[in-house]
Amino acid sequence: xxxxxxxxxxxxxxxxxxxxxxxxxxxxxxxxxxxxxxxxxxxxxxxxxxxxxxxxxxxxxxxxxxxxxxxxxxxxxxxxxxxxxxxxxxxxxxxxxxxxxxxxxxxxxxxxxxxxxxxxxxxxxxxxxxxxxxxxxxxxxxxxxxxxxxxxxxxxxxxxxxxxxxxxxxxxxxxxxxxxxxxxxxxxxxxxxxxxxxxxxxxxxxxxxxxxxxxxxxxxxxxxxxxxxxxxxxxxxxxxxxxxxxxxxxxxxxxxxxxxxxxxxxxxxxxxxxxxxxxxxxxxxxxxxxxxxxxxxxxxxxxxxxxxxxxxxxxxxxxxxx
Amino acid sequence: xxxxxxxxxxxxxxxxxxxxxxxxxxxxxxxxxxxxxxxxxxxxxxxxxxxxxxxxxxxxxxxxxxxxxxxxxxxxxxxxxxxxxxxxxxxxxxxxxxxxxxxxxxxxxxxxxxxxxxxxxxxxxxxxxxxxxxxxxxxxxxxxxxxxxxxxxxxxxxxxxxxxxxxxxxxxxxxxxxxxxxxxxxxxxxxxxxxxxxxxxxxxxxxxxxxxxxxxxxxxxxxxxxxxxxxxxxxxxxxxxxxxxxxxxxxxxxxxxxxxxxxxxxxxxxxxxxxxxxxxxx
Numbered sequence: 001x002x003x004x005x006x007x008x009x010x011x012x013x014x015x016x017x018x019x020x021x022x023x024x025x026x027x028x029x030x031x032x033x034x035x036x037x038x039x040x041x042x043x044x045x046x047x048x049x050x051x052x053x054x055x056x057x058x059x060x061x062x063x064x065x066x067x068x069x070x071x072x073x074x075x076x077x078x079x080x081x082x083x084x085x086x087x088x089x090x091x092x093x094x095x096x097x098x099x100x101x102x103x104x105x106x107x108x109x110x111x112x113x114x115x116x117x118x119x120x121x122x123x124x125x126x127x128x129x130x131x132x133x134x135x136x137x138x139x140x141x142x143x144x145x146x147x148x149x150x151x152x153x154x155x156x157x158x159x160x161x162x163x164x165x166x167x168x169x170x171x172x173x174x175x176x177x178x179x180x181x182x183x184x185x186x187x188x189x190x191x192x193x194x195x196x197x198x199x200x201x202x203x204x205x206x207x208x209x210x211x212x213x214x215x216x217x218x219x220x221x222x223x224x225x226x227x228x229x230x231x232x233x234x235x236x237x238x239x240x241x242x243x244x245x246x247x248x249x250x251x252x253x254x255x256x257x258x259x260x261x262x263x264x265x266x267x268x269x270x271x272x273x274x275x276x277x278x279x280x281x282x283x284x285x286x287x288x289x290x291x292x293x294x295x296x297x298x299x300x301x302x303x304x305x306x307x308x309x310x311x312x313x314x315x316x317x318x319x320x321x322x
Numbered sequence: 323x324x325x326x327x328x329x330x331x332x333x334x335x336x337x338x339x340x341x342x343x344x345x346x347x348x349x350x351x352x353x354x355x356x357x358x359x360x361x362x363x364x365x366x367x368x369x370x371x372x373x374x375x376x377x378x379x380x381x382x383x384x385x386x387x388x389x390x391x392x393x394x395x396x397x398x399x400x401x402x403x404x405x406x407x408x409x410x411x412x413x414x415x416x417x418x419x420x421x422x423x424x425x426x427x428x429x430x431x432x433x434x435x436x437x438x439x440x441x442x443x444x445x446x447x448x449x450x451x452x453x454x455x456x457x458x459x460x461x462x463x464x465x466x467x468x469x470x471x472x473x474x475x476x477x478x479x480x481x482x483x484x485x486x487x488x489x490x491x492x493x494x495x496x497x498x499x500x501x502x503x504x505x506x507x508x509x510x511x512x513x514x515x516x517x518x519x520x521x522x523x524x525x526x527x528x529x530x531x532x533x534x535x536x537x538x539x540x541x542x543x544x545x546x547x548x549x550x551x552x553x554x555x556x557x558x559x560x561x562x563x564x565x566x567x568x569x570x571x572x573x574x575x576x577x578x579x580x581x582x583x584x585x586x587x588x589x590x591x592x593x594x595x596x597x598x599x600x601x602x603x604x
Contacts, residue, residue, distance in 0.1 A: 037430035039507040044436060047421030050477035054455065055443045061454035072457070119347060126332050126340050135591050136348040139355070142587055142598060144536045146554035147576035150561055151358035154569060160370055162357055194351065202599045227336070256447055259538045263558055277449055277539075284453050285543050294453055301450045308445040 062301070065294035072288045084295035094296065096271045097279040100185055101255060104275060107189035108196065108254040113246055115193065116200030121235070123201075124208045125227065134205065138198035145195060149263040152191055153178065178264050181272035188260050188273055196253055200246050207242030211235065241314070248311040255304060276300050355580075362386055362573035369569050386570035387578070394563070396575050398549060399556030400582075406471045406552055407531045413476045414530060415516075415523065422485030423511045427497055437486075443479030449539055456543055470544040471552065475534065481526050488522035489515050528590075528597030532583060553579040 041048075066084055070077035088094050123133050140148065155162050156177040164174040177187045215234045222233075258277040261267060267274035267282070280300060284293030332340065360376045361369055363383035390396055424430070425437055455474045459465045464473065492515065500510045516523060538554040545551060551559065557572075557579050564572050587594045 033429070036428055040424040040428040040430035040433070043420035043424040043428075043507060043511065046417045047477050047482060048436065048439075050417060051439055051443055051479070053458075054474055054477060055446055055451065055479070056439070058451040058454035058458070059446060061457070062450060065453065115347075119344065122340050122344055126337055128337075129341070129344075131591060133344045133348060134595070135588070137351055138591075138595060139584070139587070140351060142532050142536075142583055142594060143355070143580045144554055144583065146536070146538050147557055147579040148354055148358075150557065150572060150576045151354045154361055154573065155354060155357050162353070162374070165374065194354070197351070199599060202595050206599070227332075252447075256449065258449070259554070262538065262542070263561070280449065281452075281539070281542070285456070290453065297450045297453060301447065304447045304450075305445060312445075 059301075062294050062297050065291055066298045068291050070290050072290045077291075080291075084291045085298075087292065088295045088299065093271055093274065094279060097267075097274040097276055098299075100271075100273060101275045104185060104189050104192065104257065105251055105254040107186060108192040108257075109247060109251050111189070111193040112196045112200050112250050113243065116197050116246070117204050117239075117243070119197070120201045120204035120208060121231070124205065134198075134202070137201050140195045141198040145259040146263055148195075149191070149260045152260075153264055156187065179269055181269045184265050184269060184273040188257075188264065191260050192254055192257055196250055199253075200250055203246050203249070204239070204242065207239050208235070210242075211238045244314055245311065248307055248314075252304060252307055255300075255307070276303075358573050358576055358580075361569055362577045364570060366568070366570060382570060383574075386574040389568075389571035390574040390578065393571065394556065394560045394575065395548060396556065396560075396578060399551055399553045400578070402468075402471075402550060402556075403535050403552040405468065407534050409468070409472050410475045410534050411527055411530045413472070414478045414481050415526075417477050418481035419485055419516050420508065420511050422482050422489055423507075423515050425482070425486045426489035426492075427494065427515075428507075440479045440482050440486075444483055446479075448474070452540065452543055459544065466545050466547055466550065468550065471541055471550070474540060478526075478530065480529070484522050484526050485519060488519040492518055524593055525597035528594055532594075532598060535583060 067079050067081060068077045069080045069083070119133075119137055123130055154160075156164075158164060158174070158176040158179075163177070167174045175183050177183045211234065215238065216230060219230050219234050223229075256277060257275060258281065261273055261275055261278045262281070265273040267278050276296070277300065280293060280296045283289045283296055287293075356376065360378075363381055363386065364378040365380050365382035365385070368378050368380065368382075421436075425433060425440070451474070456465070459470050459473065462473075464470050496514060496518070497510060500514050505513065535552070536554060537552070538558065541552050541555040545555070548556070548559065557575055560575055561572060
């Protein structure tokens, strides 16, 4: 397991270019270098063009639009500075959305990470049926969430749903899960845990495989021969960096949840299950409040980029334990 | 080579406990799938009588699935999903592989800058770009067409990154030998690098197809016509039309939307796990 984002191979190439510079203008080496650069830019050209047009101009665009009062379709616009951001943060609905998103993430992340770690440890603790258990737990991660949300709605149906039937059968109180403002968001979070569990589990399984066997042998010599001792002295400490990584990856996915909200609650009841991405979608594309929507997008981007940078920093520093 | 959490074998009670817990969590994970499949073969009467039984007293699968296929254009949705996924994947490989080769094997001014751009692209969440991309699509006059569903994804920073990492592991000698054989740079990409990087291509293909088959956010913005909807958008429209009155066909439609990837996953589990988590585990 190594950091996916690392720039390591710069110096060798720089010195190569410098070497070329020194040689005389007409030398074959220089001509070859020019030909190589030309070939490289030709090969990379389409990708560069599309990266600029489809990623970097749009990001710039979002920032610019966020500073205007533009509404989609309007012929004129004027720059209004940070007024959109002031409006966004003064808006009770946006504040509710931000708070809901944080609550959602704070349920999904620990729920997913702890359950995934337990399941991964259990799977790795024996030899039989490993790939079967892995497949079963991974299934929700790749199943179409829109379709599975519809299945969840049937499960959670107030009268004919399996959940309420089972609860009633056990003599427990039932609820109209998706229409009650106290339960809508936690229930969506449970679906989030259900969906991301397998992903986190696979990351933990990879982390477990990366723990060198000698550490277990050393622990054995030191008298840690119970499974629990080995878990405490070797496995969990060695999983530290992976766990940090899993926490951030799952948090990013939780911040970006949209499908279940759109299909199941539309942010309701009231605004009890409104989350950031849903607010972004509704303001931008249903209400066509373009400037306001762009400001929400900027806030969302700031959160996601901050989390990612924390992850990259952490990966660069800590993950190279082998 | 299997380094495991425990060096010694589990005691029999511990092994039984392991299976018991994993079977229980696995069963819970599968409940939504099982319930969906069960409702998809039940008649309305049985669905609303609310029973625990998995198998219906009266098998109503033919009626429900026929209704799902005919009352809404579900085959059309699935066809749209297939067309969009294939188009996106094809263009992505066409655009990303040459760029990845340049980044991995060629020396040129601006290479680090370009790689930096790719890394920044990698961390941008696509939903943030949706507003300007929507405006771009509008300006180009391609909203509400297949092109609208495809164009934001013609380049994939993740694809470039993944291919570059893999190409770097291929020895330079291979490239030199190919040049001596008279192959052009572009021919080296398609005849040498891509075939040698087949595992990366497969992993990326799975990642790309799964992401775009399952995507709801962008299609919701990009198309309005029912005839252009990919499966998630189509099934959401179906649900809104039904308003929860006709569960059987709706569950049949959901099952059919989930099924293709599910079958592919069960057939190639290892590849799927690698493809969908590759960005993180590599």
